[in-house]
Amino acid sequence: MIHYIFRRTLIAIPTLLVISFIIFAILDLAPNDPTGNLPMTVPPEVRAKIRSSLGLDEPMHIRFGLWLVQFCVNEPLNLLHEGFGISIGDAENRTRILSWATRSPVVDLIIQRTPQTLWVVGLSYLFGILIAIPIGIVSAYRQYSWFDQVGTFISMVGFSVPTFFTGMVAIIIFSVQLRWFPMIYDTTLVVDSWQNFVSQVKQMIMPVAVLALYNASQLSRFMRASILDNLNLDYVRTARAKGRSERAVLLIHVLRNSLIPVVTLIALGIPTIFSGAIITEQIFRVNGLGQLLIIAIEGADIPLVQTLTFIFAVLIVFFNLIADVVYGILDPRIRYD
């Protein structure tokens, strides 16, 4: 197993290098000028100076190499220095990836925005899982019952209807008509009293509910299929023949076996928490990572876009690895060596 994890990590590194290069090349090939937004009165010499101060007159492979060093070496070392007070090397004069728009380190911006995303989108993923598993179990156990029919229909609707529509409908009903919840997510709210806690919960209900519904509809269908695959197997008949109660057969024998693929699917879906946040955060005006990316793209803030997109890619590769490893741990029939 450890051998396998080691080998997979070794494969992941070149994959990530290629991906980071693809992202870098796309951003670099594009006709784009960071001084394009400056007033017309700025003379060309000054523009050239600005460009060289951003490091743009270096050849592409040098800029890519420098970015890679900054992302993979300097930024982690800096996090160590600021987070735990461990300094390795020259901690004060280390070059960091700077945003063109705000001139502050990109990683600091990302750290500022992460909690909002994790709270809203992460919670919705969690709720989605909690809703999906019982629904999947019941619909599979009572296949073709009215519960199953309704559940299948709702989950079909749930994953066909895009979140930017359900979110908008929720805003029209609950914010505009009923005035129960606020339309815009207020991130400056500090939870220090009961009243603030209530308003925090209020502003989180809509985004979390909309996304949770979407996640649950996909997972519950998968859960149902997985249980159905297991229900007719021999070990279930054996368990029944031993005289175990239906409850024990379903919840102990079948559930544990059917959860194996579902758990890997859940792990594979975790990166979508971050990229899916792009749309949800735009609907409810949450200023999380997704909104940071949109702002960076609109402002042509290349270092920020490059770093954020690469972080998304790292998450995808990492959770793919986790999913495979978890699959191997949960299912003793899978042998990698």
Place this chain on the structure above:
Amino acid sequence: MTENTQSTEIAGDERFPEEELETLTQHRSLWGDVWRQFRKHKGAMAGVIVFIFITLAVSLGPLIQGIEPSAINFSERNFGPTLAHPLGTDNIGHDTLAQMLAGGQVSLAVGFSAMLIALLLGTLIGVLAGFIKSLDGPLMRLTDLFLALPILPLLLVIILLFRDTLRTLYGPEAGIFMLIVFVIGITSWMHTARIVRSDVLGIKEREFVIAAHSIGTRKRRIIFRHILPNILSPIMVSATLGIANAIITESALSFLGLGFPPDFPTWGRLLYDGANFIQITPARVIWPGLFIALTVLSVNYIGDGLRDALDPRLRGR
């Protein structure tokens, strides 16, 4: 990654018919059987009806209604539904129905064309990887690489960075259309390729292919004559899913303000523009959203029905 993610795709598992011969002896054609089974799926039939209705409405509607979607009328702003404007008007007096119909044409066209690109690319890569052993490894690594790309951020970046160039090359509308169709197509072929590859791997070891080999049939002919017809059903199912995916992606891009330009309506763009007026005219959000949802839902149901109808283990039950 490959082995496990494939086995976790139980929900999308389509094995292709093998027992067609039996049905042939009873003088029933394969497609007749498929159609008979398809008709039993109520959701799929409803999906077909809704989808045909939307396609007809979108293509013939503008001729019947006769209002220019770009006509501005400042004296009729933010109207509710009236006889002249069945779905009301927006903040500068555009007729919402005319805009919806024009937007639907674009959204459906994007869905179809992007699906076609993804399908061609996916089938090509899947067949090559399955049929030619030396290409299997590299092509599958390429597929894994594409699956690991963060698609939505990359789409946004590509569109933002290249839209001005294409706009000057091919004009504002055609340029953006080509760009969006191309980037959606090129980032959504991976699942088709994997399914096609695994099916080709199974079929190429079957007796009829070996027999074709032994009588000296050329490789290209084996692929077109013997292999492609046998993997048609997973390709059809992924075509329906591809349309749904492309329509959702296009409207998501437009919703983020990075799709089509404002004077060029698509359903996603209308939804995005309407979102700012949600308190005055909520209908401007409801209609485009409803039509995106209906189209995607009907296409998904058609895909579901096709999957069942093309699966010989389910057929005839």
